[in-house]
Amino acid sequence: MTKMLFLTHGNLASGVQDTVEMIIGPQDAIQTFSLHPTCDIQVFEDEVFSYIQSVDEELLIFVDIIGGSPYNIAQKALNEFGRHYLISGLNVPMILEIAMLLEQQPAAELARLAICSGKEAVQLFNKDGLISNEEALESNTAELLEEDFTEAHHSDQALGMGGEIVFARVDFRLLHGQVATRWVPKIRPDTILIVDDALYEDQEMIEVYRSAAPHGIQVFVVPSQVVAYAYQHHTLPAGKVMLLFRNIEQLDRTLEMGLHLDEIQLGGIPKTATNKMVLTAVSLSNQDVEVLDKVEAAGTKVYIQILPDEAALTYDDAKLKMN
Numbered sequence: 001m002t003k004m005l006f007l008t009h010g011n012l013a014s015g016v017q018d019t020v021e022m023i024i025g026p027q028d029a030i031q032t033f034s035l036h037p038t039c040d041i042q043v044f045e046d047e048v049f050s051y052i053q054s055v056d057e058e059l060l061i062f063v064d065i066i067g068g069s070p071y072n073i074a075q076k077a078l079n080e081f082g083r084h085y086l087i088s089g090l091n092v093p094m095i096l097e098i099a100m101l102l103e104q105q106p107a108a109e110l111a112r113l114a115i116c117s118g119k120e121a122v123q124l125f126n127k128d129g130l131i132s133n134e135e136a137l138e139s140n141t142a143e144l145l146e147e148d149f150t151e152a153h154h155s156d157q158a159l160g161m162g163g164e165i166v167f168a169r170v171d172f173r174l175l176h177g178q179v180a181t182r183w184v185p186k187i188r189p190d191t192i193l194i195v196d197d198a199l200y201e202d203q204e205m206i207e208v209y210r211s212a213a214p215h216g217i218q219v220f221v222v223p224s225q226v227v228a229y230a231y232q233h234h235t236l237p238a239g240k241v242m243l244l245f246r247n248i249e250q251l252d253r254t255l256e257m258g259l260h261l262d263e264i265q266l267g268g269i270p271k272t273a274t275n276k277m278v279l280t281a282v283s284l285s286n287q288d289v290e291v292l293d294k295v296e297a298a299g300t301k302v303y304i305q306i307l308p309d310e311a312a313l314t315y316d317d318a319k320l321k322m323n
Contacts, residue, residue, distance in 0.1 A: 001029065001057055001102050001103045002029070002057060002058050002059070002060060002102045002105075002106075002107045002110055003029045003030075003031065003055060003057050003058075003059050003060070003102070004027075004029055004030045004031070004059070004060045004062065004095070004098075004099075004102075005030075005031050005032075005033075005048075005051070005052070005059050005060070005061045005062065006030065006031070006032040006033070006062050006063075006090060007032075007033050007035070007048060007061060007062070007063050007064075007070035007071075007073065007074055008032075008034060008035070008062075008063060008064040008070055008090060009034075009035050009036075009064055009065075009068060009069075009070065009177055010034060010035075010036065011034055012034070012064050012090065013032035013033065013034050013090070014032050014034055016090055016091070016092055016095060017030050017032055019092050020092060020095050020096060020099060023096065024096065024099060024100070027099055029099075029102050030095075031051060033047060033048050033051070033070075035069055035070055037280060037281065038280075040270065040271075041069055041172070041173060041270070042270070044069075044073070045073045045076075048073055048074075048077065049073075049077060049080075052077050052081060052084070053081075058083055058084060058085070058106075058107040059084040059085070059107075060084070060085050060087060060098075060107060060110060060111055060114065061074045061077065061078075061084055061085065061086045061087070062087050062088075062090040062094075062095075062114075063086065063087070063088050063090060064088070064089070064090050064177075065088065065089075065177055065180070065181060066088045066180075066211070066212055067175060067176065067177065067179075067180035067181075067212035067213070067214065068176055068177030068180065068181075069173055069176040069177055070177075071086075071088060071177075071212060072173075072175075072176060072208060072209075072212065074086045075208040075211070075212075076205070076208065079204050079205075079208070084107075085107055085108065085111045087111055087114055087115060087118075089118055091118050091121060091122075092121075093117050093118060093120070093121035094114040094115065094117045094118035094121070095114070096117075097113050097114060097116075097117035097118075098110045098113050098114050098117075101113070162234055162235070162236070162238055163190070163191065163236040163237045163238050163239050163240065163241045164236070164239075164240060164241060165231070165236065165241045165242075165243060165261065165262075166187060166189065166240045166241065166242065167183070167187045167189065167240075167242045167243070167265070168242070168243040168244075168245070168261050168263065168264050168265065169183070169242075169243070169244055169245070169264070169265040169266075169267045170245045170246075170247065170248055170250075170251055170264065170265070170266050170267065170268070170269065171244060171245075171246075171267045171268035171269075172246050172247060172268050172269060172270055173268050174194050174196070174199075174209065174244050174246060175192060175194060175209050175212055175213075175219065175244060178267075178306070178307060179244070179267075180212065180214050182307050182308055183242075183308060184214050184217065184242070186308045187240070187242055188240065189217060189239070189240045189241060189242035190217065190218065190237065190238065190239030190240050190241070191217065191218045191219075191220065191236075191237040191238075191239060191240075191241050191242070192213070192217060192218070192219045192220075192241075192242045192243075192244065193220055193221075193222055193227060193236075193237075193241060193242070193243050193244070194209060194219065194220070194221045194222070194244045195222060195223070195224060195227050195243055195244065195245050195250060195251075195254055196221060196223075196245070196246050196250060197223045197224055197250065197253070199221050199246070200221050200222060200223045206221045209221060218237065220237075224250065224253045224254035224257050224259075225257055227243070227254055227257075227259055228254055228257035228258040228259045229257075229258070231258065231259045231260070232258050232259075243261075247269070248266075248269070248288050248291050248292065249291075251264065251291075251295070252291045252294075252295070255295060255298070255300075260298070260299070260300070261300045262299075262300065262301065263300065263301040263302075263303065264295065264300055264301070264302055264303075265303060265304070265305055265312075266282050266284075266302065266303070266304045266305075266318075267281070267282065267304075267305060267306055268281050268282065268306075269281075269282045269283050269284065269288070270283065271283040272285075275288065276321070276322055277321075278304060278313065278318040278321040278322065279304045279306065279313050279318065279321075280306060281306050282304050282306070282318075284318065284322060286322075289319060289322065292315060296315060301315075302315035303315060304318050
């Protein structure tokens with residue numbers, strides 16, 4: 001019998017399970033893992049992998065959004081274990097459609113049914129009732145929803161040169177949910193460059209991150225040397241460029257090679273035995289401070305901020321919390 005695994009941010013996974021069980025009764029074939037802001041991402045990944053390794057049956061792995069940490073972990077699981085299926089956009093109707101068929105249909109057919117049901121359940125209404133999918137697609141979305149959501153995205157463009165770095169962030173999760181769904185709509189980059197020397201050598205993970213690209217945005221994984229050279233020779237991709245660094249060491253290496261940044265945001269540095277938390281999701285060590293002091297002395301503003309609607313913490317205030 002096929003089993004189902006829900007990986008989501010917050011309580012969506014358990015919430016969908018609760019709703020499904022309220023309608024059709026207990027479901028032993030469902031396992032959930034919920035990622036909260038206070039979770040250690042490595043612990044979360046280890047728990048997920050441990051469960052997947054313990055299951056003999058094929059799994060349908062459901063995640064909430066493409067590009068989030070649960071999605072990235074699920075993609076890594078597919079690369080390692082191969083035989084399972086990953087479905088994004090978890091909702092109640094898709095689970096109701098297949099929950100009673102787990103022993104009757106193969107996993108591939110269940111995945112197809114889940115996607116069809118999940119899509120069909122998304123409908124648009126106004127005061128006059130249901131608006132057909134055809135009408136919704138052909139109508140002016142701004143008039144129907146009183147908001148043009150497409151403003152937050154860009155059309156595809158050919159890769160050119162002469163772009164400008166408009167945002168740079170240190171975040172060990174790189175292109176994850178908070179970046180994809182909160183910072184990208186705010187910054188509206190044309191290209192995201194993930195600057196990571198080790199990741200550049202891992203073709204499978206490069207494809208994971210590129211597949212997580214928000215619509216209309218190009219994503220490239222590049223080593224420090226390439227970014228520094230492109231900056232110095234004005235050959236960055238055309239338009240607005242967002243840079244993501246896994247850690248301060250990677251940032252320091254790239255700056256040493258000739259990159260200059262007006263600002264660098266610290267948005268995700270995990271707690272370890274040798275550092276101290278200065279803000280939720282950001283911890284700094286004495287070695288980090290030495291590097292960041294050098295970065296600031298070279299003319300780059302350093303600040304700490306997790307989400308766009310949260311207040312930023314200055315680097316000076318962060319250092320005070322180290323004492």
